[in-house]
Amino acid sequence: MRDVPTGSLKLEDTAFLSPPLVGAPLYQGAKALVVHGFNPGATLDLERNGVIVLTGVPGGFPQPVGALLHLSAPLVSGDVVRARQHAHGATSGWSPSVTARKHTQDLPDGPPRPRVDPAPVHRCGSRTGVANLLTGSEVWLTANATEVARVQGAAPQQGLDVTPDHGPRQQVRAWAILDGDPSPPSSVYTTVAAPLPLPGPGFYLAFEGTRQVQVTNLVNGARFELSRNGASLGTWRTWGDSHRVDLPAPLAAGDLLSAVQWLCPGTQSEPGGLQVWSCGELFAPQAEPLQCGDTSITLTMMATGATVKVYRNLVKAGEGGGPVVLLDAPVEHGDVVHVVQTLGACVSHSAQQLTCLCVAPHVTSDPSGLDLFPVGQADYDGGTTSIGGQTLHVRGTVCYPAQDDGANAPFNKRRSKRGPVPLVFMAHGNHAPTDPSHLGYDYFQQALARMGFVAVSVDCNELNGWTGGPGNITDRADLINASIAHFQTLNASGQVFAGVLDFDKIGLMGHSRGGEAVVIAPSRLSRPRAVNIRCVLSLAPTDWGATQGALEGCEFLTLLPAADGDVFENDGAKYYDRCRPPTFKSQLYVHNACHNFFNRRWLENDNGGNLPTMTRSAHERVLLTYGCAFFRSVLAGHDTLGFLVGTELPPATLTWLVHLSFKWSAALTVDDHEQGNTIGKNSLGQPTTQSGLVAGEYRFNQATATQYNDSFYGDSIGMVAVPGAAPGTFRSQLDPPVTLSGKELWIRVADVFIEDMPPAETGFQLGIELTDGTLEWVDSDAVGGVPLPFDTVFLTKSMLSTLRFPIRCFGSSKILRVARAIQLRLNRKNARPLAFDDLQIIG
Amino acid sequence: MATQDGGSGPENPRAKRPAVPGIRSAVARRVRYPKPRRFFTAGQEHAEVDVLEVDVETDADFPIAGTGPALFVGDVVLVDSERLGERRYRFFAPASTPLAKDASVALGRAGSGIPKPETPKDVLRLEWSEDGSK
Numbered sequence: 001m002r003d004v005p006t007g008s009l010k011l012e013d014t015a016f017l018s019p020p021l022v023g024a025p026l027y028q029g030a031k032a033l034v035v036h037g038f039n040p041g042a043t044l045d046l047e048r049n050g051v052i053v054l055t056g057v058p059g060g061f062p063q064p065v066g067a068l069l070h071l072s073a074p075l076v077s078g079d080v081v082r083a084r085q086h087a088h089g090a091t092s093g094w095s096p097s098v099t100a101r102k103h104t105q106d107l108p109d110g111p112p113r114p115r116v117d118p119a120p121v122h123r124c125g126s127r128t129g130v131a132n133l134l135t136g137s138e139v140w141l142t143a144n145a146t147e148v149a150r151v152q153g154a155a156p157q158q159g160l161d162v163t164p165d166h167g168p169r170q171q172v173r174a175w176a177i178l179d180g181d182p183s184p185p186s187s188v189y190t191t192v193a194a195p196l197p198l199p200g201p202g203f204y205l206a207f208e209g210t211r212q213v214q215v216t217n218l219v220n221g222a223r224f225e226l227s228r229n230g231a232s233l234g235t236w237r238t239w240g241d242s243h244r245v246d247l248p249a250p251l252a253a254g255d256l257l258s259a260v261q262w263l264c265p266g267t268q269s270e271p272g273g274l275q276v277w278s279c280g281e282l283f284a285p286q287a288e289p290l291q292c293g294d295t296s297i298t299l300t301m302m303a304t305g306a307t308v309k310v311y312r313n314l315v316k317a318g319e320g321g322g323p324v325v326l327l328d329a330p331v332e333h334g335d336v337v338h339v340v341q342t343l344g345a346c347v348s349h350s351a352q353q354l355t356c357l358c359v360a361p362h363v364t365s366d367p368s369g370l371d372l373f374p375v376g377q378a379d380y381d382g383g384t385t386s387i388g389g390q391t392l393h394v395r396g397t398v399c400y401p402a403q404d405d406g407a408n409a410p411f412n413k414r415r416s417k418r419g420p421v422p423l424v425f426m427a428h429g430n431h432a433p434t435d436p437s438h439l440g441y442d443y444f445q446q447a448l449a450r451m452g453f454v455a456v457s458v459d460c461n462e463l464n465g466w467t468g469g470p471g472n473i474t475d476r477a478d479l480i481n482a483s484i485a486h487f488q489t490l491n492a493s494g495q496v497f498a499g500v501l502d503f504d505k506i507g508l509m510g511h512s513r514g515g516e517a518v519v520i521a522p523s524r525l526s527r528p529r530a531v532n533i534r535c536v537l538s539l540a541p542t543d544w545g546a547t548q549g550a551l552e553g554c555e556f557l558t559l560l561p562a563a564d565g566d567v568f569e570n571d572g573a574k575y576y577d578r579c580r581p582p583t584f585k586s587q588l589y590v591h592n593a594c595h596n597f598f599n600r601r602w603l604e605n606d607n608g609g610n611l612p613t614m615t616r617s618a619h620e621r622v623l624l625t626y627g628c629a630f631f632r633s634v635l636a637g638h639d640t641l642g643f644l645v646g647t648e649l650p651p652a653t654l655t656w657l658v659h660l661s662f663k664w665s666a667a668l669t670v671d672d673h674e675q676g677n678t679i680g681k682n683s684l685g686q687p688t689t690q691s692g693l694v695a696g697e698y699r700f701n702q703a704t705a706t707q708y709n710d711s712f713y714g715d716s717i718g719m720v721a722v723p724g725a726a727p728g729t730f731r732s733q734l735d736p737p738v739t740l741s742g743k744e745l746w747i748r749v750a751d752v753f754i755e756d757m758p759p760a761e762t763g764f765q766l767g768i769e770l771t772d773g774t775l776e777w778v779d780s781d782a783v784g785g786v787p788l789p790f791d792t793v794f795l796t797k798s799m800l801s802t803l804r805f806p807i808r809c810f811g812s813s814k815i816l817r818v819a820r821a822i823q824l825r826l827n828r829k830n831a832r833p834l835a836f837d838d839l840q841i842i843g
Numbered sequence: 844m845a846t847q848d849g850g851s852g853p854e855n856p857r858a859k860r861p862a863v864p865g866i867r868s869a870v871a872r873r874v875r876y877p878k879p880r881r882f883f884t885a886g887q888e889h890a891e892v893d894v895l896e897v898d899v900e901t902d903a904d905f906p907i908a909g910t911g912p913a914l915f916v917g918d919v920v921l922v923d924s925e926r927l928g929e930r931r932y933r934f935f936a937p938a939s940t941p942l943a944k945d946a947s948v949a950l951g952r953a954g955s956g957i958p959k960p961e962t963p964k965d966v967l968r969l970e971w972s973e974d975g976s977k
Binding site for chain 2: 388432465468474542546547549565571606795
């Protein structure tokens, strides 16, 4: 991706106008829907079940929330709606259709819980934002149980003007209902006084020709007055942060914009201002990387109020108001895409130029963001038990879906009526026994409880301190199992949890020594009867030698902090390699992550700050998003495994630092090098050949003499290919030939670390040799690339990650591809030894 | 006042891992326990009543962390330990563990990978005290 001067391009405009998008999902009972992506100022038509029910509705501006179109009658299940736009004399095609459903099909526990966003709620606030709403629902606010605002037919994030303004120390809650089904109320937000003085408002850049400006730095609930060249344009209420204002006339270069804001009388801020920029300064918009086959482009930055035009091979292929612009056809390999933005007659001086990558997953939904229930919290105390000759307390904390927030709140009735609830048990690691380490995952517990899990954090502090040895790990495992047994008792006869717990769906999460304990807990004799531990998340686990066996019978995820200053050998890599799960196993090697920052009670950076380390909140975000994706997939059957496979990315997460390995148990393995049949044969028993390189099989561990070098920390056998003077190839035969159409080739790969950090990434090509002898290659850079090792200076590792090569990347996807061999080619000028493992055919 | 030679350059703080404490003494004894003590060999748990205890004095404390101290007695590594007090640790091994009478001792880290000696190996020798019993 790069910017190129727009004037150097011979862009061919056509009348093509992109269809807008109807916000999905849509549910029965919705009194409104949202249309996105149309041109600023366009008019909109809405079709419902083949009949145009709204015609020529002024859309206004597509950002920030789209056009909210109110319906004459609420949607019913099965309704099919779509929209189109009219702009500058052109009419778009119809948008993709959206079919309304009963919300209980997707949300059997009812509408999600509304959330005041942004919080906090300020005294004298005049407008409050509410998020986590189903489109078209009815939403209202109460202050001290008195209704102060209501909106029929809400957007997913809806502002509500309150009357009267919020008073001091009011208890504010948001409520929602759809199709007669009420959501749980939001948390209670107590109004607070905003810090004074209020900051002066700011402005996002405004360019000549725009009819919309974005005022920033606004305080939640404030009123602000906007002026142009000293003349007031009016006063607006805002929920805070930033606020887009539609203007009656376009701005001119040099115009002076100013704004002031206030809450209570006498709190008016100093003015903030901006001089409008000229047309010639309008920059190129910025878009997400394109994945071949994409049918839309997503903008990450554009000028306020602009129209975006997209050109494929210099011919217009899309036009809209963003942030998503639909294209006239999927982007194909080799297409050159340019993106410009316009404001009136003004065109950005440069265009962003993109080509599609074979694999460039997009940010989709937030796997940790499912917010359905209030969260009850409780300490539990199951008395004492004898473990390893010690008397230990069976205790900890639990978060669960409740009727309302708070300590010991009743279990959520609606959720319990639907059936028993999966549980996740968490176990911390070793730390000062005086620190309550079990409280350090409260953020993870609460997130899981909000989506309907019971999340238990086991207090293992009595096992903490200056003690070492495998027995400390088995004791932790037994204490986890004792807590499971205690919850069986609570399920049988307790107050809050009677009959609501599902011991057939249990997940474990352990950190550090707890991460080792959860690997062995499922196989300990202490595991209670009638308990099915389906999955294990092992976070930065130690290896004290409590087991040398493989975890079996559980899906497995391990998270390995590359900048771990404590468990420096990332021992979870061994557990990943050894694990034999029923369906899949997954590994996250997270650059810039340390050992401690996943636990809120562990305050020090264990690597001493000598390695690049991301913030504590970024650590938590990685655990939240990938951890929730894992537990939701295994324990609740949610469609979230793509985050671990790598087909989608979670938002607001440093995903470029997360290097994934993933292995399906049932895939066709071409070569995992574990058969002891030498490098000359693959796992299928078929011959391999090599030319121009030297490839051999080595143990990718620390324990044996048959290593390539000492930079491997897992426990598998793999292949290291050492390049020769010219590009070299390694061929692995398939006999009988395999039909690959619609499938993917996966391979784990690492840039082998040898003494010094390489200055730049290297790579390779993967080829399929068809039955007619033709060869088609795809470069590793087109599927995400081979990451550089993470430089820890004294213990830099060769850590493998999985690259996915979809067959659609190999030439035209329409041709049936039957392969007789798969080849690897080390073709770089800076070729270095590469480690390979687990070459599989998926699909 | 003399100016130091600037050519030496700053010390690289990332040259190696933080050091483990130094070892000052290591005293072993044989002990018969009234109740068996757990040990693990190759991941397998077993119980012993005849135990070797090695009391070690260090020049600093190990941090409380996921990893912990490992004691090397010759080529034998002991990872079962507890802290007796400030800078004093006790390591445990089955009595059948072949500890040489005057083997060299060193400290390392256990709990992550294969422990390696991180203090000098030939500076200090294992001492033995009278056999004891519990």
